[in-house]
Amino acid sequence: MNIELSNEKSLVDSPVEIEAINNVLDFPSKLKVLRKDLRPELIRRQRDGKGRNGNTRIADYVEWHTVADILDETTPDWAHEVKAINQIGSIVTVTVAITIDGITREGIGTGFAESETGIRKAEHDALKRAAVKFGIARDLYKDELPDPEIARDSPAQNKISFPDDPIAKSLSDLITAKQLGLIRAVSRERGIDAALESKRHMNCSVDELSRRAASVLISHLQQFPLIQDFGRQTAA
Incomplete structure (x- = not known):
């Protein structure tokens, strides 16, 4: 009888189960942190073509490694995976999945297929867009x-x-x-x-x-x- 009780207790209090419960409880609070406005020093600016009035548009953006740093700080056990690489004419599209506490979101990035830089850029953009779906830098991609x-x-x-x-x-x-x-x-x-x-x-x-x-x-x-x-x- 004592053995049965001990086994039952070990199932309830197993480290894996406790961690899973904690992850479920922590996920909403992690999202709140991820959705906070970015500090101004983390935002970069670049020219983004011309507007309807002929003036040069300036776009705000965030570097992919900044996104990775935010994820490392907020949820160190996050993981990412390249799910697909496809070529459409001269454009390559890369699909990246990010998983946090068992929840997965995907993003797609594009770049020129002819260069390694373009493919790398597509992967980095895909990572950022997957992160946006968890709330990171959401305002920059509207x-x-x-x-x-x-x-x-x-x-x-x-x-x-x-x-x-x-x-x-x-x-x-x-x-x-x-x-x-x-x-x-x-x-x-x-x-x-x-x-x-x-x-x-x-x-x-x-x-x-x-x-x-x-x-x-x-x-x-x-x-x-x-x-x-x-x-x-x-x-x-």
Whole structure:
């Protein structure tokens, strides 16, 4: 009887089980720390193309090693893994997963496939974007969806104004993985060939686009009716 009680107690109080319980309890508090605003000295700035008024845009960003340092300080047992490396034309996309206390989030980064620097840049961006999903530097990555001004100023009945210089001039200005994914999703939902639309209106491939041009293309594609909506209109 004593042996049975001892075994039962060892199961309840096993180090693995206690650690698992502590991890569950600690995870929300870790998220709160990760979501805190970054200290100003950790934020870097770089030129990010030109805005609609012709002025140079300045973008804030954080270095990948800064993200790793924050993770090391907050949750030393974090882990990361490269899940996939894919090439789309001259662009390489890298998917990285970060795991904290058994919770996994993934991010995608892009770079030029022809250079080792581009591939490394894609991996570093993927790491940062996975970390963003845990709250790190979230405010710095809010500009990768379609420009709200374009969406507001260009309703379906109005013609989209395509940029005269749609091709990215630098890696930092290149279409993002999130934009590539959104273009694929919007095109699939509407049965539209995004590559053809990009070539027709901007005379370049999708993977050459700048972030700004990619936002314009997304807004253009969103004007087309969804496949199911088109079917209902045809039936009517």
